Amino acid sequence: MAPTHTRQWLPYTAAVTAGLVVITGAFVLVRQQETDTERSRDCAVKLEVNSSTEKSALLGELAEQYNTSDRSLDGGGCAQVHVSGLTSGKAAEALAAGWTGTNLPVPQVWLPTSSLWTGQLRLLDQAAGRAPQTPDNYPSIANSPLVIAMPKPKGELVRQRGPVGWGEVLGLSGRQGWASFGKPEWGRFTFGKDNPNLSTSGLAATIATYYAAVQRSSDLTRSDLTNPAVTQFVRRIEANVSHYSDDVVDLLRDLAEADLAGGGASTDDMSAIVMQEELVHLYNEGELSPKQDGEDRGRRPNVPLVAVHPKEGTFNLDHPFVVLPTADERQRVAAADFLEFLTEDDQQRKFGNLGFRDHEHRAPKELLASVGPEPSGGLNYFEPPDPAVVEAMLDGWGTLRKKANILIALDTSGSMEKSVGDKTRFQVASAAATKGLALLNSEDRVGLWSFSSETSKRPEGPYREEVRLGDFDQKRINSRIAGLHVEGSTALYATVRAAHRHLLDRYDPERINAVVVLTDGKNEYNRDNDLARLLADVALDPDRPVKVFCIAFDRDSNFATLDQIAKASSGKAFDATDPTKIDEAFVKLVSSF
Structure with missing residues (x-):
């Protein structure tokens, strides 16, 4: 359903199509990832893939590997895959506008960070009175659950309490601070999160908060959003936000710099950051630390982060593989083969090296060694809400945020x-x-x-x-x-x-x-x-x-x-x-x- 007004808080650079693009994702176009055009064989099928930026470099490398392999398509012939990178929100906006203004090839396959984006694109198509470009559910090529990341001493102390919920970690400690965990010397408790209008993880964190408030893992409704008990729960959590970030990666880079400069003691006031599990891994491996000339990565931080998994469950960023209506019959065959290639063990291990879980939600042991173990019963995942509910949630978030x-x-x-x-x-x-x-x-x-x-x-x-x-x-x-x-x-x-x-x-x-x-x-x-x-x-x-x-x-x-x-x-x-x-x-x- 098309909204009747444009949100006043929505960044005006993304307020298109009556305000239906609810998250811009970013404002900067990333450079296109080039694959090897010098082929040992001539492939008639060309497949353009557009990926979200956090995985576009890896997808470009895997596409080059695919292109130089001896794979054959059903029905004969082969395909050449080319990958470009664009943030998920910007790509959703471009797809809704006919892919104008990107200076990138029109994609036949889209790999956003989350299925939340396919839902928002459906809303845009519906408002424009056209057939939806993303009408279905789509398979994942990788997964990354949302976690509450905390410096190791604080995270381990919280874990010792046993299963704790979103409200217990983020909502109840504020004024009393760490005294409620027996550590008054650690001071007040605040946390960082991305603004949900600019970030997939920020939006996912907001959705997870609402699910924790209703104590369900699916079927979030518009009436839930206006329930006074629910809004009170969400408001209490938002009240402990230190400030909203436009990019959690920048925040982590600053944290790593402070950690290495101070021997592990940061002067930052944040006790936790809500973000994707993959970023905890990259932070701990030194990928987000300052790099010296000639280094591929920086030093590992003195105090690593650990991932705390709330007991109610969490939201998963599912990295869907979306075949768009722009694909012809042979490109659809090529897309199916490229998807099969990406989900094979060798390629999935490369996703694991970046901190992702595999396409079936399984975590590599190296990832768990880096970020900490998951609950003994595994993780419980919240279902993505209906896109109209997500839109209504963001309409109301402006009144609930700190x-x-x-x-x-x-x-x-x-x-x-x-x-x-x-x-x-x-x-x-x-x-x-x-x-x-x-x-x-x-x-x-x-x-x-x-x-x-x-x-x-x-x-x-x-x-x-x-x-x-x-x-x-x-x-x-x-x-x-x-x-x-x-x-x-x-x-x-x-x-x-x-x-x-x-x-x-x-x-x-x-x-x-x-x-x-x-x-x-x-x-x-x-x-x-x-x-x-x-x-x-x-x-x-x-x-x-x-x-x-x-x-x-x-x-x-x-x-x-x-x-x-x-x-x-x-x-x-x-x-x-x-x-x-x-x-x-x-x-x-x-x-x-």
């Missing part, structure tokens, strides 16, 4: 007058901020500062409160931004320090507390030019976390320094040094809240 205190510091230094095409930097940045702010929740609290240096219009100091931190009033903030005067130098350090202190003084433990800095330059304020002192001042306090998020705008920005500032506070810096990427950066930034 709310935020956000102080925006907007650079108004003279360099913002420089041209970007036919506009100034300030005009481009202001437009992006206006669009990005439209994605916030009406229950968030937002304030606005401007900063440059002391000027004739602002002699009292380098920064000024334009809109007091309070109930989100987008019209007022937009109006103040439009009236700002651009002049002076960039007092970056003084402003970040003051904004961080301002939020600490107004800290709300029920909200995500964050400073957002948008700047086109580097610090040019000699009265406060000590980066080391700033990093110490904004360093994360796990008991009262105030995180700094930065957008580096235009090529004059010192992204490396902004990244240091963000990481010190356990926040994140977004690279928009190419000004055409600023809208995308704002969407990702706002999705952290």
Whole structure:
């Protein structure tokens, strides 16, 4: 059923077809994986395969192996398989739009991360009044269950309790923190998850939370979503989110860097991360650690992660093999043969090396040795909900997610007058901020500062409160931004320090507390030019976390320094040094809240 409105919180770059693409998955196209075109035999059947990005490199290697094998198709002849990579959400959007704008070959086979995407594509086709491209259930080529990943000492302590549920791990410990597990010195309990509008694992985590709330493993309904007991359960879990990530892989890379730099002691406030099991394995193997020149992988972390499996069950990312209507009869024969090839033992072992379970859900012993054993009775899997229920779930998630205190510091230094095409930097940045702010929740609290240096219009100091931190009033903030005067130098350090202190003084433990800095330059304020002192001042306090998020705008920005500032506070810096990427950066930034 087509919705009657477009969600206000949906990233506008993906709000197509009346808002039915509920998850963008990513905004960046990955490069096409090339297979060997120098064939020892001439194959008449050409098969184009599009894969989700986390497995596209492996699929490209396996396609090359398939192409150089001596396999023959039923009915004679052979096939040549070519693999391209595109994130699942972007591919679903492209398939709904006739595969325009991708610069990739039209696929006959689609390998998304989860069958959730085939359901969403069915909704898009239904809304457009056309025959569904993905009407069926599809076989898996690999599987990866959702787990609660925790540093080994914490994960082992939780496991000692015996079977624990989603609510017991993620929902009940918040304020009391680790004291409820006999470890008050570990402080408060918060966890990380991806925003479900941007990530398959984030969406899967939200679905799993709802299933845990209704205490069933199938047949989730719209009426379940509005049950007060269910919404209370989901709200309690969301209340313990540290902040929402746009990409859990980036979060894990930061965690690995902090682990190796600190000998295993991270200053991050997150006690757990909800993510795919495969990523726990890759993290523990050093695949996500910083790499030295010439190394294939980084060092293994000092403190590995372990996977905790909630007792109610979990959601599985099933990596379906979808043959599309674009395939002709011979391509369908080739697709069946390529599927058979992928599910053979030798190829399945290669999936296992990346941390996947096989196409029948079996875990390699090396995987369990890396992430920890599964429950003695095996894993219980939740059934994918009806696509319309998933859509309704995401419609309601905006009201249940953790709310935020956000102080925006907007650079108004003279360099913002420089041209970007036919506009100034300030005009481009202001437009992006206006669009990005439209994605916030009406229950968030937002304030606005401007900063440059002391000027004739602002002699009292380098920064000024334009809109007091309070109930989100987008019209007022937009109006103040439009009236700002651009002049002076960039007092970056003084402003970040003051904004961080301002939020600490107004800290709300029920909200995500964050400073957002948008700047086109580097610090040019000699009265406060000590980066080391700033990093110490904004360093994360796990008991009262105030995180700094930065957008580096235009090529004059010192992204490396902004990244240091963000990481010190356990926040994140977004690279928009190419000004055409600023809208995308704002969407990702706002999705952290």
